[in-house]
Amino acid sequence: MxxxxxxxxxxxxxxxxxxxxxxxxxVVVDADLIAREVVAPGTAGLAAVVAEFGDGVLLPDGALDRPALGRIVFADPDRLAALNAIVHPLVGRRSAELEAGAGPGxxxxxxxxxxxxxxxxxxxxxxxxxxxxxxxxxxxxxxxxxxxxxxxxxxxxxxxxxxxxxxxxxxxxxxxxxxxxxxxxxxxxxxxxxxxxxx
Missing domain, CATH: 3.40.50.300 (P-loop containing nucleotide triphosphate hydrolases)
Incomplete structure (x- = not known):
């Protein structure tokens, strides 16, 4: 591998x-795709993002409002770091699970x-x-x-x-x-x- x-x-x-x-x-392990999965409605990841950034980053249906969150984090390196501290460990764990399923060659x-x-x-x-x-x-x-x-x-x-x-x-x-x-x-x-x- x-x-x-x-x-x-x-x-x-x-x-x-x-x-x-x-x-x-x-065998593709897509960090962007996984980053979406780990903050899907009902996940601990989304709950942690809302706890950090407030209800203003949610859409009416309870899903993450990515443009709203983007406006916050891409304008402020400290807020971006706070988001990364939540999402990156979750993405790392899921990536490791997917990689473990690949064959030797x-x-x-x-x-x-x-x-x-x-x-x-x-x-x-x-x-x-x-x-x-x-x-x-x-x-x-x-x-x-x-x-x-x-x-x-x-x-x-x-x-x-x-x-x-x-x-x-x-x-x-x-x-x-x-x-x-x-x-x-x-x-x-x-x-x-x-x-x-x-x-």
Whole structure:
């Protein structure tokens, strides 16, 4: 088994790379998806978030109001740290459970948005960074996700710098261009990961 940490700044295209690797057969442990699971209605995680941030972060149906919470935490590093202190341990436990279910020759891909920020590189056999220029990322967030430019810039600023992310990379996928340039790079990456998993 080879344990891979996949990361990239918001708008870099990490999800596209993750989806391609999953289609090849990687066992994907998606931290974002798990982070949603651990604060779903009725969970201890959601109760802890409400205790910390108040009822204003809930929707009328009792689910987490992500945009409302985002406005609080992305504007204040201390509040972001408080949220991370609740969510990260829960995500870590669930990720470990999923990884334990993988076979000896599998490629286990941990999709971890904040890998560089949280100093997690040492947890993986290999770190793959999906990289794109800041202007490209900003354009994608505004045009593809419909995010207001100021919010997009705030989210980008709350993450590690491009240089800090690249500093922890063992391998880099350049996703500054169109999807047809991405696919051959991911196919080559898959061959390398399979080779490492088998050795």
């Amino acid at each position: 080879v344990k891979v940490g996949l990361t990239g700044g918001i708008g870099a295209g990490k999800s596209a790379v993750s989806a391609l690797l999953a289609s090849y057969g990687a 599998d490629v286990v891909l941990h999709d971890v948005p904040l890998l560089a920020e949280n100093g997690l590189a040492a947890l993986y056999d290999l770190v793959v960074v999906v990289d794109a220029a800041e202007e490209t990322r900003l354009r994608r967030l505004v045009t593809l996700r419909g995010m207001p430019e100021d919010e997009a810039r705030a989210r980008m600023a709350a993450q590690a710098s491009r240089e800090d992310r690249l500093a922890v990379a063992d391998l880099v996928i350049d996703n500054d261009g169109p999807l047809d340039r991405l696919e051959p790079q991911v196919a080559a990456l898959w061959q390398e990961l399979r080779r490492r998993a088998a050795s």
